[in-house]
Amino acid sequence: MSSRARRIAIPLAGLMAIGLTAGTVSSAAAGTATSTAAATTTSSSTARSDVVSRNAATPAEQAVRFWTPDRVKRATDHNDGLDLTTKGLKRAGGETPDGPSGSVPPIGAEKAKSTKSKQVNLPNTVGRVFFTLPKADPRNPKNWRYCSATSVQGKYRNLVATSAHCVYDTKKNTFYDNWVFIPSYWDGDTAWTGKAPYGIYAAKTFNAHDDFVVKEDYDYDYAFVSVYNGIKVDWEKAGKRWRWTVKNVGRLGDNVGGQGFTWNRSTKLNVFSFGYPAGQHPDGDRPYTGRTMKWCYGKTKPMPESKKYNLQEHFGVKCAFTAGASGGPLLVNYNSAARTGYLVGVNSVAWDTDGNDRYDHISSPYFNGDTYKVYKAAANRWTGNMPR
Secondary structure (H helix, E strand, C coil), X not given: CCCEEEEECECCCEEECCCXXXXXXXXXXXXXXXXXXXXXXXXXXXXXXXXXXXXXXXXXXXXXXXXXXXXXXXXXXXXXXXXXXXXXXXXXXXXXXXXXXXXXXXXXXXXXXXXXXXXXCCCCCEEEEEEECCCCCCCCHHHEEEEEEXXXXXXXCCEEEECXXXXXXXXXXXXXXXXXXXXCCECCXXXXXXXXXXXXXXXXXXXEEHHHHCXXXXXXXXXXXXXXXXXXXXXXXXXXXXXXXXXXXXXXXXXXXXXXXXXXXXXXXXXXXXECCCCCCCCCCCXXXXXXXXXXXXXXXXXXXXXXXXXXXXXXXXXXXXXXXXXXXXXXXXXXXXXXXXXXXXXXXXXXXCCCCCCCEEEEECCCHHHHHHHHHHHCCXXXXXXX
């Protein structure tokens, strides 16, 4: 039977791994902070430009103001609608470490003792990112999209991890507009009851790998976004216009914590995946609404290669997530009591491996030393309060 894979906005399973002591680095391991000139590309200190860093084109206040309650309610799951047949493809087998393993502990877990919980507590760090398609009319609801993402440990506690296709448009070769992150988002019954309990965080700088931005290589489908300090908004509708009252709520990591980060791990790990799936399966069934966070749990395995996406180093887990979950975290060693674990992947591709027109696996790029380069550059970027 043919296998089909589809790139969609969905989260991948969080990975639960064994022994994260080897190669441990501190949260300050990224070195000294670096600054980024507006709308310019910066690179790592290596011979070639591995890290692409761009400041958001949309001013932060404009991005937050754009996402009024009714627009948030009408945003759709980001789904590129691309299918491929992988019948007869062999396992890529390329998911091997390119150096020693390493890890950065979650916020609050640097010196803390772990406790256990018998139930799965959803992480406060996971939420939705909202954005508009670039070089398109932002007033058109067809251009209002969302993905999933998570807060992750960083020097300035201001870092969001997601899929690269949730920050960069490969068709128009530019980053998305009006990009904001809402952790622990809950989509209420009406536009009036949607929840942003920990505030809204606008993008300052997008950080991705050059091989995704230039070559559209989905082995590098990950991104780290430096966000401004958050604000809480009280919306009031006056006629057909919205008015807002805002207050600063401080740094993202201080409000919701941040997942740890790890790289060069095994491809066979027990993981959790979190996200906000909402799209339909290939057979048309739509089991999720996207209103609340969902999770999957299982053991990962290497996935087949796909030349169409230049995909050779993905590993996946059994999970029926659909569009909307893209960018959500794969967490290993997830501690349900603390609601933290270690980010070892992000939802990138949905797979129908048995040809029954139902997604049954999700996969992530393998996090290696290249991933750490992008993370390190992003983790050291200071942002501060949103300019107003």
